[in-house]
Amino acid sequence: MERLLVLVRHGQSEWNLKNLFTGWKDPGLTEQGVTEAHKAGQQLRDLKLTFDIAFTSVLSRAQRTLDIMLEELGQTGLETLKDQALNERDYGDLTGMNKDQAREEFGEEQVHIWRRSYDVPPPGGESLKMTAERVLPYYKSEILPRVLEGKRTLVSAHGNSLRSLIMELENLSPEEILKRELGTGTPIVYRIDENGGVLSVQDLAD
Incomplete structure (x- = not known):
């Protein structure tokens, strides 16, 4: 039985383009972001991948990216679960x-600490550690059980919520995950063993 998990960061948003801290705010995709979402769906179609269930955040940029990918796959109407546990890191006052x-x-140094330390949150916001503390329980209770059942699972979410998952899947240290850059609209394909470990990973940005 194949156990498949695909993670995709949403396409470029209007606030990505403007170089703004976005967090839980809800700007839409840019034209480039829409193009990136179509490309992601095409890449998955080229690999002849189809899905049994999808997960996304409650933010529209992740949901729209998912919808566009599913259009490309001919899978509109796929069962989709939406939860704020998969939202982007909350940047608080930033x-x-x-x-x-x-x-x-x-x-420069203070902003670098807020952006690239593991456990120092910006004022009123979340650190990556705090983000992981909401993402990983949701992954273990809702997403992983479906994967282990053999449901081919697609997750459309955000840079930092996905970093939390990647850290868990690839057994990365806080220092290693902070260096990991995730491109917008780029699928990462994991094949999972019966215990939830990773058999192989294919980053379609490569």
Whole structure:
């Protein structure tokens, strides 16, 4: 029995384009983001992958990316579960601020710490550690059981919620996961063993 899990970061959003901290705000996809979502669906179709269930966040950029991929796959109407556990990291007081502006206001080093440390949250927001503490229980209770049943599973989410999953799947340290860059609209295909371990990983950005 094949156990398949595919993770996709949403296509470029309007706030990605403007270099703003986005978090739980809900901007839509740019034209480029729509194109990236179509390409992701085409890549999955080229691999002849189909899915039994999908998961996404409650934010529209992830949901629209998923919808476009499913259109490309001819799987509109696929059973989809939406949960805020898969939302992007909450950037708190930085939300909506231009990243260059934030560096000017708080200093390059402080903003770097907020963005690239594992357990230091920005004011009023979440660290990656805190993000993982909501993502991983949801993964273990809702997503992984479906994968282990043999349901081919597609997850459309966000850079930091997906980093939390990748850290778990690939047994990465906090230092290693912080260096991991995830492109927008790029599928990562995992084949999973009966215990939830990774047999193989294929990053379609490569």
